[in-house]
Amino acid sequence: MNVQVIMRDGAPEYAVLPWSEYEALLNAVGRRPDAPQPAPEAVCASALRQLPQLREAKGLDIAALARSVGISPAYLALIESGERVPDTAIRRALARALEVPRWEDDA
Template identity: 65%
Template sequence: MSVQVIMREGAPEYAVLPWAEYQALLQAAGQAVAPAAEAASSPLSRLAELREAKGMSQADLARAVGISPHYLGLIESGEREPDSAILRSLARVLEVTDWERPS
């Protein structure tokens, strides 16, 4: 198992592991396994399509939002989930109104 441990002030705070390994752990613990389709239904799954429809490159959108093109690529691929400020900026730049997270 490939786990990345994130430390804060010398103590482990988070463990990061690949999605497939996380799903295997959930299954072994008798928990429900989240279907891959659930992740694909996220509004962010349309991010690249919306960006391209606006005629923007990743670099253009990243610059407008204030993040790096690399980070935007990670968001587009589903590897990273943006915080609420970045999500609001993406929605503003792409003129999308239904990207609010529940509180």
């Protein structure tokens, strides 16, 4: 078994092993492994790629949406282009403004 032990202050804190070996261990004790979940940042980035289309579908220009969220149009343009990832509060405000409830869960 290929196990990497991560130590903290001289004591083992974590054990890291290949996914296939993790699955084998779970199968040995009669449990099904859960599929790895994407990181929240990846989910958020994926949803934010839809931002321009969602904004346009609501009939909003960048300035109007930015004003309703409380950020500058320049910053919203950076978010839309993928150059910036907004913090939780801005994601929630965007979710409310665009009426996208699943973003509220991601935020």
